[in-house]
Amino acid sequence: MDTAELKLMAEKGRKRLIQLIYKAKAGHTGGDLSVLNLLYTLYFHVMNVGKDKLDDPDRDRFILSKGHCVEALYCVLEDKGILPAALVDTYGDFKSPLGGHPLNTLPGIEFCSGALGHGLSIGVGCAIAAEMDSRPTRTFVVMGDGEQQEGSIYEAAMAGAQYKLGNLVAFIDRNNLQISGNTEEVMGLRNEAAKWTDFGWEVKEMNGDKIEDIIKVMDTVDYGLDRPHMIISHTTKGLGVSYMENVAKWHHGVPDEAQYQEAMKELDERIKSETL
Numbered sequence: 237m238d239t240a241e242l243k244l245m246a247e248k249g250r251k252r253l254i255q256l257i258y259k260a261k262a263g264h265t266g267g268d269l270s271v272l273n274l275l276y277t278l279y280f281h282v283m284n285v286g287k288d289k290l291d292d293p294d295r296d297r298f299i300l301s302k303g304h305c306v307e308a309l310y311c312v313l314e315d316k317g318i319l320p321a322a323l324v325d326t327y328g329d330f331k332s333p334l335g336g337h338p339l340n341t342l343p344g345i346e347f348c349s350g351a352l353g354h355g356l357s358i359g360v361g362c363a364i365a366a367e368m369d370s371r372p373t374r375t376f377v378v379m380g381d382g383e384q385q386e387g388s389i390y391e392a393a394m395a396g397a398q399y400k401l402g403n404l405v406a407f408i409d410r411n412n413l414q415i416s417g418n419t420e421e422v423m424g425l426r427n428e429a430a431k432w433t434d435f436g437w438e439v440k441e442m443n444g445d446k447i448e449d450i451i452k453v454m455d456t457v458d459y460g461l462d463r464p465h466m467i468i469s470h471t472t473k474g475l476g477v478s479y480m481e482n483v484a485k486w487h488h489g490v491p492d493e494a495q496y497q498e499a500m501k502e503l504d505e506r507i508k509s510e511t512l
Contacts, residue, residue, distance in 0.1 A: 237280050243447050244510040246276040249311040250476045251503040256307055258496045260328020262336065266486035268308040270411040270444070270471040271378060275312045277450040278376055287317045290343055294371050297346050297362045301355020302380035302409060303337040304488075309345070310334060318344035353386025355379060356406055360392050363404035363464070374459055377406045382414030385423045390435075397436030402461035406437075409444065411473035415487045432466040444469030477502060 237245075250272055257263035279285060283296040300309050310327060313319040319342065326332035333342065337350030346362075349355050359377035366373035383389065396404055408428060416422045425431075429439045438461060442453040450469070457465055473487070474480030477499045480489070491499060 239448055239451060240510070242276060242280055242451075244507070245280065245315060246273050246447060247476070247503065247507045247510055249276060249308075249315060251500065251507065252311045252314070253307055254477065254491070254496065254499050254503065256310065256324065256327050258491055259325075261490050262328055263307045263490060264304040264488045265307075265490065266413065266473040266480060266483070266488075267302060267305040267380060267409065267411065269475045269477065269480065270473045271302070271305055271409045271469075272308045272311070272475070273447050274378065274407060274409070274444050274450055274469055274471075275308055276315075277447055277454065279312050279316050281451055282454050283374070283376060284372075285316070285344070287343075290318070293369075294373055296373055297359070297375045299347055299349060299355045299359050299362075299375070299377045300338050301349055301359075301377055302352065302383055303348075303350025303355070305380075306334075306336065306338050306350070309338060313342075313344045316344070352380070352383040353388040356389050356392035356396075359404055359406065360395050360399070360401065363396070363401040364399055366403055367399070367401070374403045374405065377404070379406065379408050380414070381408055381410045381412065381419050381425060381428075382416075382422070384408065384419075384425050384428070393432065393435040393437065396464040400462040401464040403459050404464040405457060405459075405467065406464065407467045407469050409471055410468050411471045413473045413482070413484045413487065415484075417484050428468055432468075437464050437466040439466045439468065441468045441470065444471040445475055476506070 289295045314324045327334045338345045359375045362375040443449040480486040
């Protein structure tokens with residue numbers, strides 16, 4: 237899939253995401269939108285995953301540590317053909333098997349997550365297991381920036397470097413906002429790149445709002461390296477819906493009817509422009 241096709245797919249996924257959240261009257265809209273481009277790029281450009289590989293022991297593993305942004309993952313898994321659209325449509329319905337956080341009872345979801353801070357530890361375990369079994373499996377973990385306030389992350393950071401896990405790639409969705417407001421006002425992260433470099437990780441930074449830049453950076457990752465990879469993805473919370481961008485209340489805000497129609501209009505216009 238070329239870059240233009242991937243950008244169009246992500247825009248359509250963004251529209252599908254807003255539709256799901258509006259119908260369910262629940263969701264973490266802002267963080268879903270900031271991480272959506274990364275998820276589409278991972279699933280359609282980087283990772284060895286698919287409907288026909290759900291039980292393949294050599295498949296790559298993906299962990300959405302910021303599990304409250306599961307709606308974005310549902311949209312990607314639907315486009316990947318792993319979750320049927322009819323099932324995704326049930327999100328928010330009584331007794332729907334789709335939860336507000338990832339559940340490993342669903343195809344394509346490896347681990348339950350969303351108790352923030354434990355995804356990287358699971359990822360370290362997956363990467364060690366792949367090394368022990370001499371498998372080509374790579375593990376990808378997506379964390380939030382507010383999540384970096386959890387101490388368990390730094391235990392995993394030390395272990396990842398100690399075991400020289402070049403097959404492990406972690407991301408921080410650096411949109412600078414969390415449920416309580418600006419991350420630097422709640423609990424400042426300061427220089428994340430220097431911090432993870434000191435832990436012994438290879439650190440890269442990218443513009444996570446631009447699929448072109450995500451592809452460019454991901455294509456440079458050396459999985460044979462003797463240390464794990466940290467990629468700081470600079471993003472915009474609420475990306476793609478103008479009135480949501482960089483507004484903290486959209487961390488878990490749900491659009492009303494007028495806001496929904498405004499978002500649909502914006503997204504439809506952008507989708508149309510991508511197809512011209």
